Amino acid sequence: MRISKVNKMHNLSKNQQIIFDLIDKSSEPLKAYAILFNVQKKGIKAPLQVYRALDKLVEIGKIHKIESRNAFIACQNSSCQVAKATAFSICEICEKVTEISSAGLSKYLANFKDKDGMKYSKYNLEFFGLCKKCR
Amino acid sequence: MRISKVNKMHNLSKNQQIIFDLIDKSSEPLKAYAILFNVQKKGIKAPLQVYRALDKLVEIGKIHKIESRNAFIACQNSSCQVAKATAFSICEICEKVTEISSAGLSKYLANFKDKDGMKYSKYNLEFFGLCKKCR
DNA sequence: TACACAATGTTATAATATAACATTAACCTA
DNA sequence: TAGGTTAATGTTATATTATAACATTGTGTA
Secondary structure, eight states: OOOOSTTOOOOOOHHHHHHHHHHHHOSSOBOHHHHHHHHGGGTOOSHHHHHHHHHHHHHTTSEEEETTTTEEEEOOOTTOOSSSEEEEEEETTTOOEEEOOOHHHHHHHHTOBOTTOOBOSEEEEEEEEOOTTTO | OOOOSTTOOOOOOHHHHHHHHHHHHOSSOBOHHHHHHHHGGGTOOSHHHHHHHHHHHHHTTSEEEETTTTEEEEOOOTTOOSSSEEEEEEETTTOOEEEOOOHHHHHHHHTOBOTTOOBOSEEEEEEEEOOTTTO
16 A cells, blocks of 8 residues: 555654664663664764754654753654654653643643734743652 | 842852853854854953853853753843743744743743643743744 | 852863765655 | 656764863952
8 A cells, every 4th residue: 555645654764763763762861972872783873874863853753852951752742743842841850851741731832922922833841840759 | 238148149250241241232142152252352262161151140040041052142031030930932034032921921831730740840941933024 | 367169261072963975765757 | 667856875074062170269258
């Protein structure tokens, strides 16, 4: 069965798949050079190969970048197709990161208008605090 | 009149003041090495001098870091003493950044609880879209 | 004065990310 | 299925962002 253009799946390329698998099975966000180190045995030798795969994976929403940490985490939200509305909680002690999926929050932010009545197409929110274990 | 310990003002040091002034008069967020270039004539020669001043200024809430851009902007919100609750709008074309001060938004986020009932002490929110001019 | 702490100065280096260019693979369509 | 198009890859070099380590100086206060 052919995949139609409209519903086109994001079939990952070789490098993209290797890097996604690594991030997906990681229990914590991974940094680009940690990824590089881990995939060198699979033939990915250069930073640029990693960054290109990361860029694509972010673009299609399979992973997200935690901006305050320069690290990447797999999308936890099965319905998230594009990286356009993301929220995370970050523990300042153990650095555990969790993707927040709250219908209320995302609705509130998607509808938020600034003073000029401006709405935004995209957002990223990072909460900081202490996780249950670290309190 | 002496300044009491409790109400201590943040008297900026020489380097902190130089760097704050530069950021404060800038119409756009500044990157660390752009700052370095600009203050070399004032005797600040090394990246570390810049980063140390930036760290302190962020800590006391005089400036904020725009995480997605690795750039720094002066706090627009006169009541903001600490960098614990920040929100910005970022134009994806002209890169104009504005600090959002919305009582509704900050109240909503300050009171936001995740699925486990967890509240957070701090957050950073970045909205992306097109500014008035760029639409 | 002298103690404590914050800030500075300096050199070196670590960590994060992109430029530029050549090549190969995958996909579509005529 | 040939040929054009785009995405992905490989590779070397380099740009950008940030911190380590250590010595010194300034500042407030007991």
